[in-house]
Amino acid sequence: MASDQVERKSETVERILDAAKDVFSEVGFAGARVDEIARRAGVNKAALYYHIGDKKALYAEVIHDIIGTAAERLMRMIKEAKTPEEKIKTYIRTLAATVDKNPQMPRIMMREIASGGTNLPEVFFHDLFSILGTLSGIIDKGKEDGEFIETIPMIVHFMIMGAIIIYKTIVPVIFSGPAIPKILKGINKNVSGSIAQEIETLILRAITTGGVQ
């Protein structure tokens, strides 16, 4: 729809936020230099303060941009899927795709989690609980249908999120690291591709009934 983006952000603000996303994801909040963000955005430092505010406000904006849209999108997509199995797959695929589209997201989130989420907005926790709730519902439904086993949804969620986020952040590190060993063969850098599929397989195997165990 045309009214998708109600308030169009000015191009300058857009550039500032993009630069900020990059810098914050690279070095974290404390390590980020306002100078550097302004330089990359191609604006004067004062313009940054004029448009957005201080460093904290800028960070909040970045977090909001990255987390807000992602979680919302995730919820929407899950709702559209029909069967529990389909929902789980959608969940993993959407998360992976979101990360692919927002490459700064996993780093920022890892640091945020490490910091105890001090800077995470309420909305993040709200969304996290929504997702956990939804996931819980999916698994419960699957269990009723005799499809899924009894498990702790939070752990499942962290396995998925952890695998995606860590994979996404650690692979570039490994590839730029010292000696790249042979174990790393057959790795596709695109998470939403084969990796998401692999995670899907593993998670579904883990929670689906049938067979032994």
Add this chain to the structure above:
Amino acid sequence: MASDQVERKSETVERILDAAKDVFSEVGFAGARVDEIARRAGVNKAALYYHIGDKKALYAEVIHDIIGTAAERLMRMIKEAKTPEEKIKTYIRTLAATVDKNPQMPRIMMREIASGGTNLPEVFFHDLFSILGTLSGIIDKGKEDGEFIETIPMIVHFMIMGAIIIYKTIVPVIFSGPAIPKILKGINKNVSGSIAQEIETLILRAITTGGVQ
């Protein structure tokens, strides 16, 4: 025993390192203040420089302390286990226990990974590859025995590590956060306890052959 520490660190150095571990894990390298570390260690800032050196040296020391012991121990434990399944279980249990014993470890590692691992010592990558290699070996062996399916060891590793690390760091945040929802019922704060067991179950279900899929 206490006397198996070859090089006895002075009590002052010990206090400094402990404080540094705490502070670095809480706020990261860039966010850490030398003043604060000295204050928590109960020593004068100059003493800190006298004993250890500058901030970077202090951080290197902390990283070394935290990483060094962990990976080595992990390897040792895995070797002692007999069957592939036993090895996987040991792997998960030992990792969880290590995190429990070094609560600052996951936070520091998350941030390090997010930062591109610039400050991670060679040994970290060496250990990571060792673990991945070992894990790969375990899975290969299991596959030969018809016990495990074909999979990507790195993904399995990240699922395990991700679940443990994120769980360990995020649970305190959630519990101190705003509204604690009902989804979080039946959660035991001790990772090495029930959580490790749940992860064991899930991972083994995921990679073990038999049944459908």
Add this chain to the structure above:
Amino acid sequence: MASDQVERKSETVERILDAAKDVFSEVGFAGARVDEIARRAGVNKAALYYHIGDKKALYAEVIHDIIGTAAERLMRMIKEAKTPEEKIKTYIRTLAATVDKNPQMPRIMMREIASGGTNLPEVFFHDLFSILGTLSGIIDKGKEDGEFIETIPMIVHFMIMGAIIIYKTIVPVIFSGPAIPKILKGINKNVSGSIAQEIETLILRAITTGGVQ
């Protein structure tokens, strides 16, 4: 009448000057923010520069507005009074009335004097000397007539001005302050009223020769 203003200032300029008077009197030149003045005037900052010029020019305009009219009016009124005693009374009453009509004046003047009068225009000194000269003349005349004692006119002037200015600025502070003590009974906030009369009485008693009053 309104039409005796020779050069009609545009309403915008008027609003800017009014806002500037308020802000400068509240926080002084260095403490004033051009942003704040523009905001209070309800105009864009650039418009302020367009109409008046930079901060210094704005301040000069304010000073001119406040000082210019006051001293002139004071001189005019004194000349109309007949006897020395009458002149002194007129002097005090007019000064008090002027302050009442220009409540920002005493604050701005106090700060200017404290700053060494760097920003005070020539005309201020000219007027001050005129007033001191006139006062001196009044007292000399009164002395010749045997009515007044020999004294230092400047001190008399400062006693009058000091009492009025300090009273006018400090009373609002005291009344908005913490504990308002009983000493402040019977105080009328309007300087030109009872206070001016009390000062008249005291000053005339101080400089009048002989008997009672």
Add this chain to the structure above:
Amino acid sequence: MASDQVERKSETVERILDAAKDVFSEVGFAGARVDEIARRAGVNKAALYYHIGDKKALYAEVIHDIIGTAAERLMRMIKEAKTPEEKIKTYIRTLAATVDKNPQMPRIMMREIASGGTNLPEVFFHDLFSILGTLSGIIDKGKEDGEFIETIPMIVHFMIMGAIIIYKTIVPVIFSGPAIPKILKGINKNVSGSIAQEIETLILRAITTGGVQ
């Protein structure tokens, strides 16, 4: 007594406070530059923050130093005087002497009054009320004895304080100003000398009942 100064300030702190007194009195709080204060004190800017704190804390310290001692001393001296007349004289003389000893005091106080006393510590108002109370008592006592007339102590206080403070700040301005007129003959720059005496004479004449003087 030896215990007069319990806590001896370090020489560095002393130098910083002295420089701050000068700068703040010259250009006010908003106009003062921390750089300049540090430069004049001959210390590094960081040392200033190390020893005292931020600009506001520094200003508070200066105010405390200047106001705190003055009012206390004033009260002490008045108590020692015997007759009401003697007390009034002491009051004026002590105030003048204090200003002579703290040449930055009048400027700082003028600006503070002009600012509505926002930065003045509680103690200032407490002291002001004490003084007004004492003055009130003196005048009441004098009135009972038939010596003084009925009057408003606050006005008397402001006449005295105003004359001294304005005189002290304005005289240097005038002398450095453009044309020094003949009216300013016979002026002694030392307030505590002839000027205090002149004020004494005038004030006593103003409030004393009956005959000549």
Add this chain to the structure above:
DNA sequence: AATGAATGAGGTTTCATTCAT
């Protein structure tokens, strides 16, 4: 081995002013 004090370099933020429209 330990400390209070000092410092230079650099970080964040503010502010008067101007530009393009």
Add this chain to the structure above:
DNA sequence: AATGAATGAAACCTCATTCAT
């Protein structure tokens, strides 16, 4: 005549590090 946006210069403050004792 008026405005939103942009900017350079400078202000305040912090921090890792070192020095003298």
